[in-house]
Amino acid sequence: MSSFLPSYLLLFILLYSYFCYAMSSSVFTSSCQLQGQFHLNIMHKTGDVILGGLFPVHFFSSVPDLSFASEPQQPSCHGFYVQGFRQAQTMAFAIDEINNNSSLLPNVTVGYTLYDNCAELGIGFRGALSLASGQEEQIILHNTCVGKPPVLAIVGETSSTRSIAISSILGLYRVPMVSYFATCSCLSDRQKYPSFFRTIPSDAFQVRAMIQILKHFGWTWAGLLITDDDYGLHAARSLQSELSLSGEGCLAYVEVLPWDKDTDELRRIVDVMKQSTARVVIAFVHLSHMINLMEEVAKQNVTGLQWLASEGWTATGAVLQTPKFMPYLGGTLGIAIRRGEIPGLREFLLQIRPDLHHNNNYGNSMVRFWEFTFQCRFAPAPAGWVEGGGAICTGKEDLENVNTKFLDVSNLRPEYNVYKAVYALAYALDDMLQCKPRRGPFSGHSCATLQSLEPWQLLYYLERVNFSTPFGDQVSFDENGDVVPIYDVMNWLWLPDGSTKVQNVGEVKRSAFKVEEIILDEDKIFWNFESKKPVRSVCSESCPPGTHMVRKKGEPKCCFDCIPCSEGKITNKRNSLECTSCPEDFWSNPQRDHCVPKKTEFLSYFEPLGICLTAASLLGTFICTVVLGIFIYHRRTPIVRANNSELSFQVLLSLKLCFLCSLLFIGRPRMWTCQLRHAAFGISFVLCVSCILVKTMVVLAVFKVSKPGGGTSLKWFGAMQQRGTVLFLTSIQAAICTAWLVSASPTPHKNTQYQNDKIVYECTVGSTVGFAVLLGYIGMLAVLSFLIAFLVRNLPDSFNEAKLITFGMLIFCAVWVAFVPVYISSPGNYADAVEVFAILASSFGLLITLFGPKCYIILLRPEINTKKAVMGRGAELIPSLCIHTY
Incomplete structure (x- = not known):
């Protein structure tokens, strides 16, 4: 109990004390206590x-005394x-x-x-x-x-x-x-x-308005001056961001003006402006900072700059009323708050x-205004408030009689x-x-x-x-509390008498499509340059069509080199970031600004090489026809009869086909010419070489007949056997060609690998194996004919043509052995020319070597085209030979 009483008493004392405090402080009807009053x-x-x-x-x-030894003053x-x-x-x-x-x-x-x-x-x-x-x-x-x-x-x-x-x-x-x-x-x-x-409007819109001005005059390279506060720093960030997003320009430099008149810092900033290639300077600054800067600009005589002013100092009178600034600031373009009429x-x-407002605590500001306007003072003068001179203000002065901007x-x-x-x-x-x-x-x-x-x-x-x-003007606020944006565009006109006038030359406002719209009256704009035209301010001149921009390393994106487009690529716009490849059948013109159709190339009938090859082919065909006519006309003469006239006629016909098939290699490749050219070429040459091979074998058989025990050799080389052999050998080549065309037929092809600016029309071989087998089979028959002719080359000269066959086949083999590497390494239509040349060379070689001497005898030496002359020292062989050759 004794321990409980002190606690109870303590609680009672606390409750009583609180009640007394509440009653004494009038909790239910009290007043707020002001810490102090503000008297400005x-x-x-x-x-x-x-x-x-x-x-x-x-x-x-x-600033009042802050020692806190006494109550702080206002x-x-x-x-x-x-x-x-x-x-x-x-x-x-x-x-x-x-x-x-x-x-x-x-x-x-x-x-x-x-x-x-x-x-x-x-x-x-x-x-x-x-x-x-x-x-x-x-x-x-x-x-x-x-x-x-x-x-x-x-x-x-x-x-x-x-x-x-x-x-x-x-x-x-x-x-x-x-x-x-x-x-x-x-x-x-x-x-x-x-x-x-x-x-x-917010600076976000002002920044976009300035970008519209930069874009309008093509100024992509500008310097930026700002104040070291929220106004300048946020404007700088916004301007850099907007320029980066829009791609309309770059900042050459960003300089922060000092708050006080720091001469060394201002001198450094002006030096940066002088050394920069940017001729446009954007100034997001306050009036006082601009005045300090212009003092240094005038001191260093920095001319030739185009100033872009923010609304903070565009239409202010302090700068305009300083004549020494006008040689540098004349022609300034600026964003200004919308002007209105009230x-x-x-x-x-x-x-x-002033006397109307003394009872409303209004006297001090009005007294200051009156003293400032009329350059007088009220008596007694309020301590620290006198703006005027020694004249006494009466309060009855007339405002209309004084020159004041008020x-x-x-x-x-x-x-x-x-x-x-x-x-x-x-x-x-x-x-x-x-x-x-x-x-x-x-x-x-x-x-x-x-x-x-x-x-x-x-x-x-x-x-x-x-x-x-x-x-x-319409007044409403968006979701951010911003008003419908609109700005006036101002221009500082430097008049001949040295005075300056700020004139309205346009406006920037937000259109119905939520984009900035600029309207300028360029005829009214005063340019402070000798040309009386807008200055050009770019880091790099725009790239003409045919070139693309390549950014300079370590420089802003507005500083670039103009690199010509590579072959096959073009651009027909200025300042392109990359070049566009031309379509497959087109190529870039020399200026690299348009795609033009590629030149087509093939072995044409109308180009010099094609004309020569065509003429040679037709000439060979004509000569074969003439020789065939001569042989037919003189078919009963000994020189024709002694050399197996039927095989000779077949050789001439096959040579004529060889000459004619070369024409399939000339002209623009088509599907049918591609498929026919190699087949015709392969079959024609096999027919020719087969006939020559049979002629050689007949000579070898006759040679063996002249020896003891060789009387039965000729029975295997009668007329039917000769025709059958030629047909059999030729049918093998026909089978090779058929298999080739069925499995992998040659087709027309537009080849762009040899020359990018040309389309080479050629025939793909389809199957390289098929083409190799075709050439190999011809080569095999040619080599076999050459070897057999070489063996019988020493028979009597009067009627033996083995030496002529040997020489002819040597030429034939040499041409085609040289053809293979040259054909493989020849580009484009030259491969067709090489093949045509090989066909013509080998055909002319056979025609001249086999039929040249005979035609010479028939036409120029008819006296030796007799049985007696042909018999000569080999007369004992004539009867047997004639049996198998007539």
Whole structure:
């Protein structure tokens, strides 16, 4: 029991202490405690719904003392930026216009709270948090803040880096943020930035727009300058990726400009630009970086470059108003934010007076603007805020009497995007408040009400907003929160008086087919070159037809050599990556840009060689006919009768066939000529050689008869035996030819192996074995005839023709022995010519050697063509010989 009491008492004390703490701290009705307030307020206006805004009213900021010995002070800003102040005024004008529009948000007053980000990430981030959380302490009931959210949405930021940082936080709480100047393509990532929207196209589209300009002018070789932030780095990655995918160009170099004015680094970058062969320079940079770079460009007098400007500095006045830059920047082409018209804005700006806004915590920014514009100061001068000289500002100065770009509403670009952003939020809010009960998009088909608006509810309607501006531009957001993209293409015109004018020369927009479409008025473009024409910027000149590109080792793909297409391949396009092979029956022309039909080649009747061979064949046929006629006419003379006239007639007929079959080898090969030529050739020559062989054997038989015991030899060589022998020997060759044609018939063939640019028409032998057997059989008979004739060559000369046969067959064998290796090694139609030549040579050899001497005797020496002369010293043999030869 004693041990239990201390524990019980301890629990009671703890419960009592908690109750006392709850009662003393007013848990049920307490307020949020602000850590601090943000005082860089531009202007504020109350309303039923509040929209926030972040604008760069100053260029620079001063960092407070961070020793933490005392409470940190608020940052201070200096370097008044008129354009940023005008952008803030444009938002105020748009909201006033909406409040005065009875058809848009009726019975709802829209207010605003605008902050100065001083072009500084930390200040802009703090301003965004102040807008989202509010500047006043909120009452808490049952752990819930009472009242409307401080702002329903925020218009801003200008910088991609600041937009990334702020959207990362606002996206967690689904607070809409609509930027009018942040272009980084990374902000299109809906997973990271679910509540981010923008009325300016992303850099992804700007990059593709620049690629369209490069493509339009044929600039495939360019340098790239970027800033060392998200704007420049993402643009560089996107540009390199798009160029790689499209194949439209390459980057000669990528240089990152330093944030500060690093003279050595800038000098190095300019040296790179001078040494590069790229004559086009793309600059994705901020204005301040461009000014620093141009100081060094002017110092080194780097001319002859064509500048392509991003929207960050295309239409800015600071560079344009520096005359010393114009010899280098004149003719610049750039991408600019879409220009728009905002009716009534100038009149609104003229109504601004510093004394009208002191009660709205608006005096500081207006005082800075008034002092900057009129170069005066208010008395007493706010510490650290004086921009003007020693004159005293009255607040009654007339804006129309001063030359200031603040009132120039003829070239509204960022302001036009601010105007569209405010109206996008207004239309989304109007759609949300027009929701019909029980038909809403939220849980239970509920609708949002003016008394219980939540920022995340506005996101649903903002994604579906769709309206037209007074200028006629359609405003809607895609699934990534990006607006329908459109850019103006600007050109820097250098006027004769030394002044510069930025003129609109076209536009780039997305077509209905989701592709970038560029429209340029080239007649209006000013080129800052002596030729007054676009500069040529390529790493390698385009390859003409007939050549293909071969990339240089270690160089970008735009740097290449033009290599002529190899034989048989062509390309008829410029900059071809490879050559195309011609069809089988075609060949490349000398220029390698067209395929032309291949030259056909065969042993033609109309070429010199074919004409000569044809003439020789016909001449041989004619001579055979004449000799045959002579022999028939003188068939009863002793010289004809003594040499076996029937076999002589057969030899002449077979020789005539040999001469004629050579014609089958001339002319374009056909199926029937291929099949017939070798068969006719083989049979004709076997018939001829068979007759000669039989004649030789008859002479040998007669020779044996003249010897004792040889009287029975001639009975085996009578007329019937001679005819039978010739027929038998010839039929063997006919059988060989038949087997060859049946098993593997020769066919016409288009041969392209000898010469690629020619088609050699030839006859394939079909079966090499068949062709070899055919030639071997002829050779065997020829050798046998030669050997027998050689044995009987010493018989009496008066009637013995063995010596003539020996000499004839020697020529025949020599021709065909030489034919085989020459035929095998001869290309194309020369193989046919060799075979024809062998046929003609062997035929003429036999004709001349066998019948030449006889014709000489018959025609020129008829006195010795007598029985007595033929008998001579071999008269004793004549009777026996005549028995078997007549």
